[in-house]
Amino acid sequence: MLAVMASYLVHGLWLPVTGLSLWIEQVEGHKIVMPNAVPEGTFPPAVESILAKRSFRNRARVSLRTPKGKDVSLMVPMAMFGPEEAVAALAQMEHLNHKPPATIAPDLQWLIHAYSGLCKFVRAGRVTFRLAYQANEWFPMWQLASGLGERGWLAEMMAAAPGILHVNNRALSDDMADELTHWIAFHELRPVAEAPRPMPWHEFARALLDTRPIRRGRAQLLRGLNEWKNSIYEVELQLVYIVEEPLDDDPDAAKWPVRVRVRSGTDSPRPVSAQSLDRASVEKLREAHRKAVRIAPTLGESAQLPQPGDGDWDVYLETHQLTHFITHEVDKLKASGVTVMLPKAWAQMETKAKLETHEARDPAEAATKKHIGMNKLVDYNWRMSVGDVELTEEEMEDLVNSKSGLIQLRGKWVMADKQVVSQVSGYMDALKQKSIARKKKELEQLAASAEMAKQLDQPGWEALMADVERRRQEFNEDGEEHEQVTVAELRELALESMTQEPIEFTGSTWHTALLGGVDKVAPERVDIPASVHAELREYQRRGVDWLYWMSRSGIGAVLADDMGLGKTLQLLSLLAVEKERGEQTGPTLVVAPTSVVGNWAREAQRFVPDFKVMVQHGSSRPRGEDFFKEASECDLVITTYGTVGRDFNDMGEVGWQRVVLDEAQAIKNSATRSSKAVRSLPSEHRVALTGTPVENRLSEMRSILDFCNPGVLGTASFFRNHFAKAIERNNDEEMSERLRQLTAPFILRRVKTDPNIIDDLPEKSEQILTVSMTTEQAALYKALVNQVKKDLQEATGINKRGLVLASLTRIKQICNHPAHYLGDNSPVTLKGKHRSGKVKELMRIVDEATESGERLLVFTQYKAFGDILQPYLSDQLGREIPFLHGGVSKNKRDQMVEDFQSEDGPPAMILSLKAGGTGLNLTAASIVVHMDRWWNPAVENQATDRAFRIGQRRNVQVYKMITAGTLEESIQDILDGKTQLAGAVVGEGEGWLTELDPDQLAALMSYRGRE
Template sequence: MAVWIDGDLSDLPSSLRDVLDGRRFRSEIPVVDADGRRRFVPAATLGMTSAVTLLDSSRAVAVTGDVRWYRHLLDGVRSFVRSGTVVPSVLQVAGEWMVRWVVIATPTWRSWHAVVVGSAPDALLHNGSAPALDDFLAELVDHECRSAIARSALRLGEPRPASPIVRALLPDADPRPPSSPERLAAAAGGWSRWNSGAPRDDRSLIFRLHEPEYDDLAENQWDDAWDDDSVPEPSRAEVAESSRWRLQVCRRSIDGQVEPVAPHRLDAHEIDELTTELATAVREFPDLGRADPDRGSLDFLLPTEVAEELFATGAAALGAVGIPVLLPRTIAEVRPSLTLRALAPPGGGAPAAMVGLREIREFEWRLALGDTSDAITLTDADLDELSGQKGDLVRVRGVWMRAEGAALTRAAAFVAAQRALAATEPPSDFGELFNLVTGESDRLPVPVSRVEGLSWLDDIADSGALRPESITPPADLAATLRPYQQRGLDWLAHLSALGVGGVLADDMGLGKTLQVIALECHERSGSTGSSDADPTTPTLVVCPMSLVGNWAREFARFAPTLRVAIHHGPSRESGAAFAGIRDSVDVVVTTFAIAARDHELLSSRPWHRIVVDEAQHLKNVNTIAAKAVRTVPADHRLALTGTPVENRLEDLRAVIDLVNPGLLGSASVFRARYAEPIERDRDPSALRRLSAITRPFILRREKSDPAIAADLPAKADFAVRANLTVEQAALYRAVIDELMAALRDKQQRTLRRRNVLAALTRLKQVCNHPAHYLADGTDLVRDGEHRSGKVELLADIVSTVSDEGDRALVFTQFAAFGDMLSSWLSSEFGTEIPLLHGGLGRTERDRLVADFQSDDGPPVLLATLKAGGTGLNLTAANNVIHVDRWWNPAVEDQATDRAYRIGQEQKVSVHRFVCVGTIEERIDDMIAKKRELSRLTVAAGENWVSDLADDELFELFRLREEAVSE
C-alpha cells in the first residue's frame, strides 16, 4: 500500500502518527487527482501487516475519506474470514507458484464486492481502479486468514503439518513452498476440484420495496369514474394493487445486480429453493401473511400498516437471517417539530419582538417537517390530510415520508387539539407556554424548534438562555461599571424591554444596587433609543427598613440627576400629597412594612417598575407584606437577592413567582414536580428541568468566579474553637438533663418539637455566656476571670484588631447578648462600641453605619444577624466575627459580605466561633459537609433537629470530655 499525506505528519492524530513515525516519504509516485491533473507526491510504502496496523489504529479517532473506506474494506474481509467463506489455493502469480488463501465467490461476496467498488475513493478510482483493488483484496484475504490461524494456533497449540505445501498456508511461512513445479501444478488442480465443491449457495432472496402508485384513497376516487362509460377506467383489481406497497421478490445476478424474479424462468430446483426462502421470510416477519399476493409475480402487496412494520422491525429481522430488504430512497425520513406563533395582543401595536411575558395570552401552534429555519410548515389542508392517516408512514402533498413513533401524525393531532382548545377555552398562561417551549412538559409529541413573533422566547427554545445586546453605559451614571456589572445592565435592560421579570441574584457585595441604578439612568436619559420606551412613571423600590437610607445614598452618589423620594415614617405623605410627590420623582423608596400598610395607596396607579430588594424576606407568600408587594401593579418587576435559596427550594419559587407569576406553577405543583424530587431524592433530572425553566430569568455571579475574584481582596476563613468553663459545662449538662426528662414524660410528647428547639436555644446561650443563659445581670468577667471561653477569645481577637489599627464586625443572633457585649467592650476600649439591632429607627441605624465607616469610627461594630446581615456596606471592617452560629451557610455568608464586597481593599479575615465537644461543633461539622449542596438546597436552619429520635438527640447534644478547659 502506498501512503501519502496531503498535509503535515504532525497534523495526524497520535494513534496514526505513531504507526507512520519513522517512515520515510521519499518515493515520488505519480498521482492523478479527481480533476484529471497529474502530480508527484512523496509516499511511503507499507507492507500488508503495517497497512492493517494503520487501519486498526484509526479506530481510536474520527476519520473520513480514504482511511475510513479502507477500514470498511478490512472489516468486510474479516467478516468473510470469520464466516469460513475462504479456501486454500495454489495458483501462479507472475509465473511463480504461490500457496494462498482465497475467498469463495458467493453471491454475498459478489454483492459486497460490487458495493465497495462502487464506493471506492477518488485516489483509487483514478490510479488503478478495479485491478488494483482486486490485487489488494487478494493480499488482504490471505493476510487475514494467516492472522486468524496464528491466533488459533497460539490458543490451541496444534502441531505444525508435515506437508510443505500445507505449511505454506501458515503464518510467517513463505508462500512459495520448496516443491517441484510438477507437484505444485498437480496440487493446484486437485485443490481447484476440491474448492469447486465448497458451498456457494448463501441466500439469494432479496426484497425490494416500491411505493404505491396511488394513495390509499385511490379506490374511492375512482368510484365515479366507473359509473362513467366515457372515462377510461382501470379495473378495481388494478386500483387495489396500485394502492398497495409492492414488496418485490428479487435475486442477485452473477454480476451482482438485483433483478426481479421471473417465476416462469425458474427451474424446479430454483423454485424449491426460493419457496423455502420465502417461507423463512414469512416466519421471521409474520406480517407478510397479511399481504395480498400479486397475480403475475411472486411479489407481496402490502397495506401501509404492514409497510410501516417493515420499516420499523421487519427489514432488520429479515436481514438478520440473510434476506436483505432494499427500501425506497424516495421515502423522506423527517424529524417533525412544532413552531409557535405569538398572536399580538388585542389593540396592541408593539412590534412582534417586543411582545412581553405579561402580554402573552394567545398563540398558534404549527407543524413543520424538520427542525431547521427553512423547514416546510404544513397548512391546514396538510393537517386535514394527516388526520385520516396513522402510523409512521404518511403521505403529505403526494410524497411519502416516515417519522419514527408515528411522530408526524401525533404532532398533527396535538396541533389540531390545541387549535380546538383555543376556540373554546380561555387563553393559556405563560407558565404553561414556557413549559412546552423548553420541553419541560411531557405533553409535547415532538420538540418546539422556534417561536415566531417572540424572539426572546425563540432564543430560550434554541439555547436555553436570553441573548441581550450590549448597550452603552448611561452618561448620567457617576460610576464606571465593571465588566460583569455591564453584562448585568445589558441583561436587565433586555428584560425590561421585553416586559419580562428577572431575579438579580449576584453574591452580596457585587453591586446589585448599582446595576439597578444604571438601568434607571439608561431608561430615563433617553438611552433606549425610543421615546416610547422611556418611562414616564416612577420606579418603586421596596426593601427592609435598614436599607432605605442605603438606597437613598447610593442614588445620590451614582445618579445625582434622578429624583428620589423616601416613603417611610409616621409623617409620610398620603392621598393627593403622595400623588404629587410620585408625579415629580423618578424613584420612590419604601419598606416591606409600609408596602403592606399603604397597599391601597401604592396600588392606586401602575408603576414603571417595582424593585424588591432582599426579596428572600418575602419567601413566605402568605404574609401580608408578601401579598401586598405581589399585587402592586408595575410594567416590570425585579427581585434582588444574594440568597435565592436559604432553607428550601420553595424559597426559589416564591422569589420567581414574585417577578413572573405562575412560571413555576402553584406551590403544590412545584413541590411535587421539583422540590421533593430534588431535596428528598437528589433527582438530577428534576434539577435539570428546574434549571432549564429558571435559568433565563435568574442572573447569578459569585465572588469565586474568575472574572470577579480579581476585583476582590483575599479572604481567610478560620474556625475558632473555644472550651467551656466549668460553670458553662454544669449549666450545659443541666439543660440536657431537663430535656431528656421532658422527652421521657409521656404527658409532654405533644410538646416535643417545642421542647427540643427551646433546649437548642438555651444550649446556644450557655455556650455564649452563663449570664446570657441565666439573664441575671451578672458581669461577664468575675474577679478578673472569664466565665466564657468564647468571650475570652473575643477579647483577644478584638484587642489584636484594635492594636493593629484594623476594624472588626461582630455578629450574634441574640440582641440581648449583643447588648451585654456592647456594654463590656465599651468599658474595655474606653469608647462606645455600638450595637446595630432591629429596634433602632432608620435615622439611628444610618448614623451608626456612617460613624463606623468614617475614618475615626469605633474599632468594633456589633450587629445582630437579622438587622445587620443584609444590604449594608461595612467595608471599614476587615475582620468578621460570628460569635454564635445561625447554622445556615447562606445567612452567615450574607453577613460576612457586609465587609467582603466590591470596594473592600484589605484582606478579610472571617472568624467563626464554635465550642469544642458541644452540639455547636457537631452541627458545624455536618453543615460544613453539606455546604456545597446548601448552595442549592440548604438543609440547614434548626427545625430538622427536632425530627431526630431521642437517642440521636442525646448523641447530638451530649457534652464530651474535651469540652471543658482545665
C-alpha cells in the first residue's frame, strides 16, 4: 500500500557485465524520468546523494511489463555503477534494508537485502576462490561458499526475487554468488591489501586482493582450484544414508527404512528439499545418489522406489536385502566417501571373544610330558559376548553364520562387530582343523604301529587293532567336540590376534602368560649347592629360580640383565643345581664372542671349580670323534660363534642338554653362517644372555626369542610387517603393549636403576676382560718377542733392565692397537673390521653403556693411545669426547670436568692414568675401563675412584683388559696365583720383571694365542 502512495520510485537492476544500474519511474502514467524531474526530498537522503553524483546519460535495453500485463522492451536512461562504486552505493543504502521507504522499488529493496546478506557471509569467512576469464586474461576472484547454509539462503533469495530481475538477468544467481560477493570481499579487504608488510604478497594473493590477472601457471592453477573446490563441495554438501530399525519385529516381514538425508559439514542431516536448495545443488545430490546406487545396487531394489528431487528419497529394504547391504556394500560406500549411519544401539554392541584353556583330559598324555613345554596338549573352549550378553552355543553359531553381525538377540536387533566375528570365525576354523589334523596323524601312527605288531605277531596286537578301531569311531562321532591343540598352536593364534583384535585367554596362569597375558608364574626357590663357590645376591637367586623353572617347563629363556649383574654366575649356578639334583642329561654348550671365552673359563674355574670344562677354540682344538668323546664327558663346553660356524657338524652329534648364547645379539641377523649354525644344534633347552635392552631393538629381540623358542614371534617378515613397522615408525603404543605381553613370559630383565636391585648390588665390582688379538696384532707381537729373546741373550745389568722395560712398553702398545705400536697414524679400523681386540671390546662396552644411559671413563697409560681413541670415539658417538692428559691446562681441565659432570655431558671421557688418577670428581660415570694395565693395584684403584667416590649414586662397574696369550695374560695368571714362578719376587708395578732370567722372561712373553 505504501508503494502505491509514492509518486516516484527508484528501481535497481543487476545487469550482465554492467552490474548495478538505477533508474526512476514516475508512478502516474508509469513514465521513466530523469532525476531533475523529481521534487527534492522525494527519496531518502542517501539515495538522493547517490543520484545527484551520477549522470543518466547511459542507456540500456530493459524488458518491462506494463500494468496491463504487456511485455515491452525499452531503452532506459540509467545511472550505472562500476564494481567498486556498486558496493559503495549499496553500502550507503544498506540501512534502508530494515525499514525500506515507499519510494524504494521492490527490485532495489531486493538488491539491498541481497547485499546485506552477502556481507554477513563474507565477514564470516564463508567464501572461496575461483578463476574468471575476462578479456583474454584469468582473474582470481572471491565467490560465495557452497555450504548448505549458503546454498539454502541463495535458493530462498532467488525464489523471492522480483520477476524484472530474472527477466533482465538469467544468471542473477551466479552474479550474486560470484560478482557481487567478490567486490564485497574486495572492499572489505582493502585496508589489509594497502597495509605495509615486512615481505611482499605472493603473486596469487596480490592478484586476488587487487583484482588483476595472474601471469604464471594459469592452466595448472585452474585445475588445482577446481579440484580443491570439488573437495570442499564433498564436505560442505553430502548425502547421508541412515539405517533405521523396522517397526515390524518379524524378521521375515520387516521393512528396514534407509533414510536419505543431506548435510553440510558436521551439521545434523536433514531431508532433501528442492525448495531449500538451488537447482545446481539438487542436481549434484541427484547425481551423488545415482553414484551411490551404482556402488550399492541394493539401494535400487527398494520396496518403495525413491523419487529424488520430489522430496521422498528414502529406501526400504527387506531383512535379507539389508543384510546384504551391510555385509557387502556399506564398506564400499564408505570407501568412496559416502557416509552410512547405523542405529546407535548397534554401534554400542562391543563384541569380544574369549578362549578358555584347560589341562588336557587325557591322563596318559599328561604323564608323558614334563610340566608344560610348548608342545603340551590343552583343551580349549570358545566363548563370545555382544555387549554385556555372553552368548550360548546356539547364539554363537547364529552370529558366526550371520557373517554381517546382524542378529536378533533375545528379542532385540543387535549389530556385532563383523570384523571380530569374521576373525573369530577364522580362528575357530583354524584351531578345529589343527585339532582334526593332529588326531588324524595320531590315528595313522597308531594304526601303523598296530599293523607292524600284527605282522610281527607281537603279543597284544589284537588289542592294539581294536583300540585303533575304537578311536576311529570316537573321532568320527565327536572328534569336533573334544578339541585339543598344543600350547605352541595357541601361541600362534595369540600372535595373530595381537595384530588385529586381541582375544582374551583364560585358564591356568602359565597358559595365560604364554598366550600374551600379563601375569607370570612365580617360580619356587631352589637351593644353591655348596659346589657353587659364591654368595649369590637376592636378585641373582631369583634369576636362578626362574631359569630352573623355565628349564623344567621346556621353555627357552632370555636372561637380559644389565651388564655387571652377574649373568654368568646365574647360568653356572643353574648348571650346578641340575647336577646336584641328578637332572643333568648332557653337557651345556656356551657360545660366546672370542673376547669373552677366556672370561667364561675363568669364571667357571672360580665359581664351579668341580666342573669339567672344555674350551673348544683354536687351531689345535679336537675334531670329529675326539671332540665328541671329550665334550660328552664335560659339564661345560665353551666355544665361539666362529668355531660353531665351522664345526657345527661335529657339534651337532653331541647330546647337548642346553645351548647358551652369550652376547646373544650376535645372532641378530638370522642369515649369517654362525646364526644358522647355532640354530641347527639340537638341545633340550636354550638360553640367551644379553645385556642389551632387547625391548628397544625389535629385530634383535625377535631373532633372539626365535632362537630360544622357534616361531614364538612368527616369521621375520610377519614380525616386521605387523609389529616393527607399527612400533618403530608410528610409535604405536597399543601395539607396543601387545608385544610386551607376548614377550614377557620369556624374558627376565633387571636394570641397575631398579630400587629392588641397586640396594642388593655391591658398591663396586671388578672384572678382568681377556680379549683376543687380531691377526695383525699377533704377527707384530711374535716378531717383537723373537727379537727380544735374541737381545736378552746378550744384555746384562742395567742394559738388560732397560731392554725389559722398553719391551714391556712395546708389548702393551701392540696389545692396545697396531697404530699405537707403529706410530704411523693409520686408521683404527680397516675395511670396517677392527684391528685391535681391545678397541673392539671397548666399543661393545660403549654400545651397552649408551643403550642403558650410563657414562664411562676410559683410562690408558699412554697419551699416544688416547690421541688415537679420541677422534674415533667422537666419530662413533657423534659428539666430541674429551681427553684429559698432562698437557691440558688447569682451566681447560676444570672445564672438562664441569662439562662431563653436567646432565647433558658427553657419554665418555678418556684420561691418561697419571693425569686423571687423582684429584678429580667424575661421579657422572658408573663404568670404568682400564685399556692397559699398570700392574699396580693402588694406582689403578686411584684412577677408578674418580667415579667410585662420595656423591656416586650408582654402582660402579670396573673392567680391566688383558690380551689373551700374551705377557699381559701371563702376569695376570701369576697375580691370580694360577702360575708359580720359581725364584721370582712379585711386587707392585713392573720392576720385578727385570729381575727374571732370560728363559723365564721368554716363557712369559711367548705368544700362546689361538688361531
